[in-house]
Amino acid sequence: MIDVYSWPTPNGHKVHIMLEECGLPYRALPINIGKGDQFQPDFLKISPNNKIPALLDPEGPDGKPISVFESGAILLYLAEKAKRFIPEDPRGRYHVLQWLMFQMGGVGPMLGQAHHFRIYAPEKIAYAVDRYTNEAKRLYGVMDRQLRSHTYIAGDDYSIADMAIFPWLRSWQNQGIDWADFPTLKNWFDRINERPAVQRGIQVLAGLRPDGIRTAAEKEVLFGKTQYEKR
Structure with missing residues (x-):
């Protein structure tokens, strides 16, 4: 256990x-x-x-x-x-690992900062709010483009990269995101959200x-x- x-x-x-x-x-x-x-x-x-x-x-x-x-x-x-949920072949494995690192080094830290300065900071600092809101939108754009030619974040198979990213996007409103700007990513988000294990x-x-x-x-x-x- x-x-x-x-x-x-x-x-x-x-x-x-x-x-x-x-x-x-x-x-x-x-x-x-x-x-x-x-x-x-x-x-x-x-x-x-x-x-x-x-x-x-x-x-x-x-x-x-x-x-x-x-x-x-x-x-x-x-x-x-x-x-x-991770390929055995080296090429596929590195495709997954790079997107896992993308989440760990970008999506998590940057969206976390967006949450902090938009919601929790004791004073609203316009520069910080704008910086991290814009970075959140940039990262959403990266993922939206990736998913225009792939079924899942790291390719055609569901992987730990999808699992790593999905929970951070559940607070999209707190990040200043309008899903209308990222329709392909929204479709992916909805598909992941429907999985029983995810629920x-x-x-x-x-x-x-x-x-x-x-x-x-x-x-x-x-x-x-x-x-x-x-x-």
Whole structure:
């Protein structure tokens, strides 16, 4: 049984979706990032960067327990363990890996900054809002163009690249996006959203996260001095 230490955020959801898609037995253990669970010593042992998700598999590649942090690395680990959702041939594999890295290095960080400056920042800084909103639109455009000639993000087969990107686009309104500008990407989004395993994955731990704007205490934990304390 794989243990996934997680929370219902885009990075958590991408791993929940993969586990539902590949059918590996797992249990989701909540790490409430608004309350600071991510800074607890036991969690830092498996996620030294104090970020969710993290994974603990009692049956690693050598038969011994292994822990993995960083959501992209977890997706790759699970794909190799399940032998699904990543091609075996080197060319196809690198097609998937480049789009997985695109999500990890671009889509996640840039859309996360768009969320922060458009919604959570204590003051609205026009330069920051414009910069990250425009970058979000640019990234959506990259994906829209890719999907004009491919069924899925990395080619003709559904892969961990699709699973990595999809959860981040669920908050398109918060990113200043108008789907009318990206019709091909919207079609892909709707197709992914209809997958039963995706629907199950986005419900994992979802009832634990309250709706609406975070409290001042949660904002301090996530964005204030608590985040930067030496540990």
